[in-house]
Amino acid sequence: MIIDAHVHIFTDSIAEKAITRLAQISRMPYYTNGTLADTKEKMKLWNVDAVLALSVATKPKQQKTINEWACATQDHRSVFCLGTVHPDAPDAAAELERFSQLKLYGLKLHPDYQNFQIDEERLFPIYDAAAQLNIPIVFHTGWDPLSPDFVHAPPALVAKVAKLFPKLTIIAAHLGGMKRYDESEEFLTDLDNVYLDTAMCAQFCSVEQFSRIVLKKGVDHILFGSDCPWSSSALEIQFIQKAHLPSPSLDLIFSENAIRLFHLPIKN
Ligand SMILES: [Zn+2]
Incomplete structure (x- = not known):
């Protein structure tokens, strides 16, 4: 299962x-047209059984509508959604309390698109609430084409937040820091409440460094993710297969860790 x-x-x-605008910013090719229908088609083609969809409110007033859309869009079989809050919304922490009612599986925060640095104190009430409510947070980490000269969540600051909030489950996307893999290896591999996803590694990480980080971190702390539509699941799967990890680890990375961490109602 993938x-x-x-x-x-x-x-x-x-x-x-959205796709046109984001493609202009990233100058990346895209592999779906961004709709649910096309994503489902492509996943069939790429042998992916289920997806976790990550959305981000770029304005405070969007958080409720996006969360309600996510709730209505997921089917709890092949499409699972994370919710969003905006750090500038006065009711961000309160919105997190609606996540269980909306059956959202976690929270995505994007420091570049939501304009914050990961260790800013104004984020702490959100981290506190997420830790208390057992809501895992997926952060975009490392480089991002939106602000190529300023990294809002470098691995060292992800580590700082993880230590300040030991009960918070953090999934640091892009192997802990897009294009910041050396620092990820240095600061994030020994933190138990930090998980890493593999998004975009096929594009930016060498297979040698990828294997080293995965084994150092521990295969129970790695989640398969592609960042589709900005990469294809097929490309990222091929890349992971090149790392020659033992096959029980692949089951963990491709499905079991995500099921466990996000409490997905899937029987493996
Ligand atoms: Zn992404």
């Missing part, structure tokens, strides 16, 4: 506009 734990889907009405 679960892609890092996928982006947009509402049908904004998908085209």
Whole structure:
């Protein structure tokens, strides 16, 4: 079974506009048109059984509507959604309390698109609430094409937050820091409450460093994710297969860790 734990889907009405704008920023090719229907088609093609869809409110007033859309979009079989809050929304921490009612499986925060540095104190009430409510947080970490000259969540600061909030479960996307793999290896491999996803590694990480980080971190702390539509699950799966990890580890990475961490109602 393969679960892609890092996928982006947009509402049908904004998908085209969103993909066009984001593709301009990232200058990356894209592998779906951003809609749920096309994502499902491609996942079939790529032999992916389920996806975790990550959305981000870029304005405070969007958080409720996006969370309600996510709740209505997921089917709890092949499509699972994380929710969003915006750090500038006065009711961000309160919105987290609605996550269990909306059956959202976790929270995605994107420091670049939500304009914060990961260790800013104004984020702490959100981290506190997420820790108390047992809501795992997926952070975009490392480099991002939106602000290429300033990294909002470098691995050292991810480690700082993980130590300040030991009860918080952190999934640091992009192997702990896109294009910051040396620092990820240095600061994040020994922290038990930090998990890493594999999104975009096929594009930016060498297979040697990838294997080293995965083995150092421990295969029970690695989740398969692609960052689709900005990469394809197929490409990222091929890359992981090149790392020659023992096959029981692949089951953990491709599905079992995500099921356990996000409490997905899937029988493996
Ligand atoms: Zn992403």
